[in-house]
């Protein structure tokens with residue numbers, strides 16, 4: 001060692017070969033019609049929003065725009081009962097949990113919510129996490145499976161859970177139990193002994209609005225003793241007992257892990273797992289996104305609990321939602337649009353990215369907010385507008401949406 005300290009002054013001829021190049025990344029995404037930007041919103045109501053006028057340089061306020069792209073399906077984020085429960089918890093318990101649930105962050109609000117979720121999901125016990133994303137990543141990695149069998153259109157948080165778990169991931173064709181059976185048969189022949197297998201599927205697919213054949217998936221999994229985990233993010237609160245598709249189809253005893261979010265029909269924030277007592281004991285010790293993360297904010301927990309109560313007891317919201325769904329589906333179909341899905345999520349598939357972008361922009365000009373969904377969120381050639389009506393939309397809102405689709409689609413030659 002000479003003891004000579006290297007100069008830190010690289011001078012004007014600095015070598016940039018070890019740096020990053022976000023400029024090229026961003027420029028390529030822009031030229032490929034794939035760049036996404038934040039969409040500022042100032043005021044949000046149960047059916048509409050006020051955005052700053054995109055044309056004004058100063059934050060002048062634009063007209064009210066009807067939101068048809070939120071996951072707040074029952075409008076409960078703006079329900080007065082839910083808002084009152086949120087405020088009360090903030091005052092009595094605090095704005096934040098202050099620590100991990102395992103340290104000092106475990107409040108009565110969390111426990112009451114977990115009891116109610118377990119009841120709604122007809123499970124022994126539930127555990128809440130700070131987001132749905134953290135729930136999937138935490139639960140999958142905590143189980144530490146050897147092999148996961150995952151539907152090809154599962155949500156990104158499931159995909160990331162699989163990646164982080166380091167399990168061998170077998171992706172099977174979308175909603176195809178026969179493809180799953182074939183993959184399992186192959187693994188049985190070629191895989192190792194005593195492997196632990198986990199089957200993962202969304203119940204309602206977020207971008208397609210279609211429903212997984214969960215009973216058939218359980219049939220296949222049971223042949224091999226594999227566990228089944230179902231992501232009910234887009235179904236929780238919309239079916240029997242405030243549950244999801246698992247409740248609608250009475251599959252609680254066959255699905256080992258019911259996962260969901262508090263952030264969609266329940267209008268709050270957070271995620272949950274419902275299952276057996278021992279599953280929850282395992283997760284609260286081993287799920288790193290639970291152990292090493294601050295507990296769900298008590299106001300969010302309290303909001304979700306009240307929203308779950310309203311979703312269970314007040315059927316009017318659900319009836320309004322399904323009436324809006326039917327009216328939109330019929331109207332769009334009769335205009336000649338290709339509308340997929342079997343649930344409250346109505347994907348209007350136009351195919352080309354640029355067409356989807358143009359349609360989304362035209363809808364916005366007509367004060368309807370329903371942006372284009374493009375790859376990588378959906379497969380190439382299936383770009384779409386994903387319409388998500390809410391229980392709080394009036395019939396006039398739905399008709400305004402239909403009129404906007406008619407005018408925009410005709411102008412662009414899409415219908």
Ligand code: PMP
Nearest residue numbers: 131132133155157206233261263
């Ligand atoms: N699973 C699915 C199917 C989802 O659609 C989402 C959110 N888009 C999540 C999980 C993640 O939930 P959260 O937004 O609460 O993190």
